Amino acid sequence: MNVHVALLHYPVYNRQHEVIVSSVTNLDIHDIARASLTYGVSRFYLVTPLEDQLRLIRRLLSHWREGYGSTRNPERKVALELVTAAPSLAEVIGIIESDCGQKPELVVTSASLADATLSYSEAREKIQQGKPLLILFGTGWGLTKEVLAMADSTLPPIRGFSDYNHLSVRSAVAIILDRLMGTTNDRYLL
Amino acid sequence: MNVHVALLHYPVYNRQHEVIVSSVTNLDIHDIARASLTYGVSRFYLVTPLEDQLRLIRRLLSHWREGYGSTRNPERKVALELVTAAPSLAEVIGIIESDCGQKPELVVTSASLADATLSYSEAREKIQQGKPLLILFGTGWGLTKEVLAMADSTLPPIRGFSDYNHLSVRSAVAIILDRLMGTTNDRYLL
Numbered sequence: 001m002n003v004h005v006a007l008l009h010y011p012v013y014n015r016q017h018e019v020i021v022s023s024v025t026n027l028d029i030h031d032i033a034r035a036s037l038t039y040g041v042s043r044f045y046l047v048t049p050l051e052d053q054l055r056l057i058r059r060l061l062s063h064w065r066e067g068y069g070s071t072r073n074p075e076r077k078v079a080l081e082l083v084t085a086a087p088s089l090a091e092v093i094g095i096i097e098s099d100c101g102q103k104p105e106l107v108v109t110s111a112s113l114a115d116a117t118l119s120y121s122e123a124r125e126k127i128q129q130g131k132p133l134l135i136l137f138g139t140g141w142g143l144t145k146e147v148l149a150m151a152d153s154t155l156p157p158i159r160g161f162s163d164y165n166h167l168s169v170r171s172a173v174a175i176i177l178d179r180l181m182g183t184t185n186d187r188y189l190l
Numbered sequence: 191m192n193v194h195v196a197l198l199h200y201p202v203y204n205r206q207h208e209v210i211v212s213s214v215t216n217l218d219i220h221d222i223a224r225a226s227l228t229y230g231v232s233r234f235y236l237v238t239p240l241e242d243q244l245r246l247i248r249r250l251l252s253h254w255r256e257g258y259g260s261t262r263n264p265e266r267k268v269a270l271e272l273v274t275a276a277p278s279l280a281e282v283i284g285i286i287e288s289d290c291g292q293k294p295e296l297v298v299t300s301a302s303l304a305d306a307t308l309s310y311s312e313a314r315e316k317i318q319q320g321k322p323l324l325i326l327f328g329t330g331w332g333l334t335k336e337v338l339a340m341a342d343s344t345l346p347p348i349r350g351f352s353d354y355n356h357l358s359v360r361s362a363v364a365i366i367l368d369r370l371m372g373t374t375n376d377r378y379l380l
Contacts (some may be wrong), residue, residue, distance in 0.1 A: 038357055
């Protein structure tokens with residue numbers, strides 16, 4: 001599997017549709033790292049340009065990987081091994097390119113069905129072929145239109161039976177990873 | 191849709207497989223309420239026998255429903271309208287029975303494929319027929335074997351491509367609701 005996940009804290013919108021840097025949230029790191037490990041994601045990148053936030057992430061990671069947390073909660077340690085802090089999306093793309101020998105395909109999730117260019121089953125096929133994918137998620141009120149425009153492919157929105165969609169980014173990541181990499185035997189065979 | 195979700199804080203296991211009452215977590219309430227509203231869940235029950243925890247939940251709900259939080263975050267308010275605090279699973283079953291005129295079918299998720307008695311597609315069919323289902327989730331290290339034994343149906347475990355499964359309960363609820371009630375057009379047609 002050659003799937004990478006990035007959680008962007010910049011550039012994202014706030015409620016008023018202004019471009020902001022959001023704060024890193026402890027629980028986003030844990031929940032998304034655990035989901036990433038469950039579904040076989042190669043690496044989970046936390047992206048923020050703020051030096052103090054990058055330091056905070058590294059301190060937190062070292063607590064769980066090497067400090068008291070590593071013996072207290074070994075299943076968190078192994079999940080957090082997947083996490084890398086990075087100052088920008090460009091840096092993340094560079095790391096993946098140098099690791100894989102090719103640029104990853106940038107994938108985002110659209111807010112409307114009309115914008116979708118890639119189905120979940122097509123994305124599953126790409127993943128099975130080993131193509132490097134980088135799936136982008138935004139904190140706050142979502143990725144800016146400039147980031148969405150950079151994407152190579154856009155997945156259809158997550159929708160249930162209601163018009164309400166204010167899932168937390170933690171829930172959205174879990175659902176997308178399940179749609180892309182959940183084992184089909186659970187869903188189809190039984 | 192006649193699907194109900196209950197998050198049990200008792201009886202659940204801790205890491206040492208002892209039966210405990212776990213503490214209510216603010217973020218569980220928000221994330222699961224938002225996922226419940228997204229997927230059309232009828233009601234989300236928070237179950238704990240502890241009087242002070244029940245009081246805490248009610249204070250929190252009233253802050254977001256009526257207090258400062260209701261105007262600051264209207265999309266949280268509408269999600270939290272779905273939440274009911276209850277002292278026991280028996281009480282939850284009683285409420286649903288009196289609302290729906292029949293006992294709900296109790297559904298849990300198994301840890302192993304061998305225990306599964308109901309596929310996701312069979313469960314989707316029941317939901318479409320309007321049968322009342324109550325899906326149980328456990329905090330901590332999961333529901334006790336006594337609760338699992340009470341279930342009428344057991345869904346296959348959530349699995350990705352790895353052996354690791356330590357998803358947060360928030361992620362697990364989001365994924366199960368998507369498997370049961372995500373719109374199929376997103377997944378299959380595009």
